[in-house]
Ligand SMILES: Nc1nc2c(c(=O)[nH]1)N[C@H]1C(S)=C(S)[C@@H](COP(=O)(O)OP(=O)(O)OC[C@H]3O[C@@H](n4cnc5c(N)ncnc54)[C@H](O)[C@@H]3O)O[C@H]1N2
Ligand code: MOO
C-alpha cells in the first residue's frame with residue numbers, strides 16, 4: 001500500500017473527501033456570539049422594512065399637488081403645522097396648503113405624500129410658521145415607503161451562510177436576539193515525528209521544533225473549527241494506531257501532519273493497511289503535498305497532511321479548511337478559481353499541477369499573480385505572506401510572464417489585513 005499508490009486529481013480528491021464528512025448538530029447562540037458562525041435555518045423578515053412610511057431627509061412633508069407651480073423664481077408658501085423628530089408619531093394630518101417640518105428617519109404624517117429637503121426651501125428657520133417651497137415635487141418624492149426594501153416574510157438569510165457583520169445588522173433589525181447555528185466542528189490535531197521538539201524546548205542535533213501543530217491550530221481556528229491539540233506521536237506504529245483510535249473518538253475530524261510518505265517510519269502510511277481503515281486517497285496530482293492522504297478510521301474522517309510545512313499548509317488550505325467549513329454547515333466551501341496574469345515567468349516543468357504560493361496585486365487595471373519563489377515544500381519562512389495559490393499546469397515548460405493562470409485565493413489581500 002505504501003508504494004502502490006493511485007494518483008487522483010485535486011478535484012477528485014476534494015470531492016471524495018468532502019463526501020464522507022458528517023453534518024453536525026445545531027445550537028442556539030446569542031446574536032453577540034453569532035459572528036462567524038454558520039446559519040442553520042433560513043430566516044424570514046418578521047415585518048415590512050421599513051415598517052412605516054418615513055422621511056429619508058431633513059425637510060418638510062408636503063402634498064406634492066401644492067408644489068406644482070413652485071420654482072426658485074416663484075416659490076410657493078405653505079403653513080408649517082408641526083415638527084416631527086425621528087421616533088415621534090405625527091399628531092396632525094397635512095391638509096392642502098400645509099407642511100410638517102420633518103427629520104430624517106421620522107414617520108410621515110397623514111396627508112403628506114412627498115418631502116422637500118431644507119436646502120430647497122427658503123427661510124427654513126426652526127420657529128418659522130411659513131416655509132417657501134422652491135421646487136415642484138411628484139407624489140412619492142423623497143419618501144421611504146413601508147416595505148420598500150423588504151416585505152414581511154421575505155427570505156433574509158439562508159441556512160449555510162456564514163454570519164458576517166451585514167448578517168448581524170439584519171438579525172438585529174428583525175429582532176433575532178438568538179439564532180440557530182451549526183455546532184463548531186472539533187478538529188483534533190496530531191503531529192507525528194520522533195524529531196519533533198516542543199516550542200519551548202532547546203534545540204539538539206537532528207531535532208526541530210514542531211511548527212506544524214501551532215500553525216494548524218491557528219488555521220483551524222481561523223476556519224471556524226475548535227482545535228483540539230493532542231500530544232505529538234513518535235514514529236512508532238503500534239502506539240500510534242492506538243492513540244489515533246483513541247483521539248478520533250473525541251473529535252469530529254482528525255488532522256495529522258507527517259508520516260504519509262514511503263519512509264520506513266511513516267506511520268500514517270502504514271495505518272492504511274489496517275482492516276478498519278477505509279482509504280480514500282494517498283496520492284494527489286499536485287506539487288507540493290502530493291502524498292496528502294485521507295481515510296476513514298472506524299468510520300471517522302482522518303486527513304493526513306504531509307510533514308513538510310509548505311505541503312502541510314497547502315494540504316490544509318485545499319482539504320482542511322474546506323472540510324471545517326463544510327462540517328460547520330457552510331455551503332459552497334470550495335475556493336473559487338479566479339484568473340490573473342503571471343507577473344514573472346515560471347519556467348520549471350512539472351509532472352503535476354504546481355500550487356505556488358503567491359500574492360495578488362493590481363497594475364493598470366490588470367490582476368497580477370506574483371509567485372513566491374521560496375517554494376520548496378520544506379520551507380516555511382514566507383508562509384505568512386501567502387495570499388493565494390497560483391496553479392501552474394502540469395507538463396509543458398511552465399508559464400510565461402503575462403500568461404493567464406488559475407488562482408485560488410485563500411487569505412484576505414494585504415489591503416484588507418489589520419494593522
Ligand atoms: N522516496 C520518497 N521520498 C519522499 C517522497 C517520495 O515520493 N518518495 N515524497 C516526498 C514528499 S513530496 C513529501 S511532502 C514528504 C512527505 O513527508 P511525510 O509526510 O512523510 O512527513 P515526514 O517524513 O514526517 O516529514 C517530512 C519533513 O517535514 C518535517 N516535519 C514533520 N513534521 C513536522 C512538524 N510538525 N513541524 C515542522 N516540520 C515537520 C520533517 O522533519 C521532515 O523534514 O516526503 C518526501 N519523501
Ligand atoms: O509533496 Mo512534497 O510537499 O512536494 O515535498
Ligand SMILES: [Mg+2]
Nearest residue numbers: 259261263266
Ligand atoms: Mg516521511
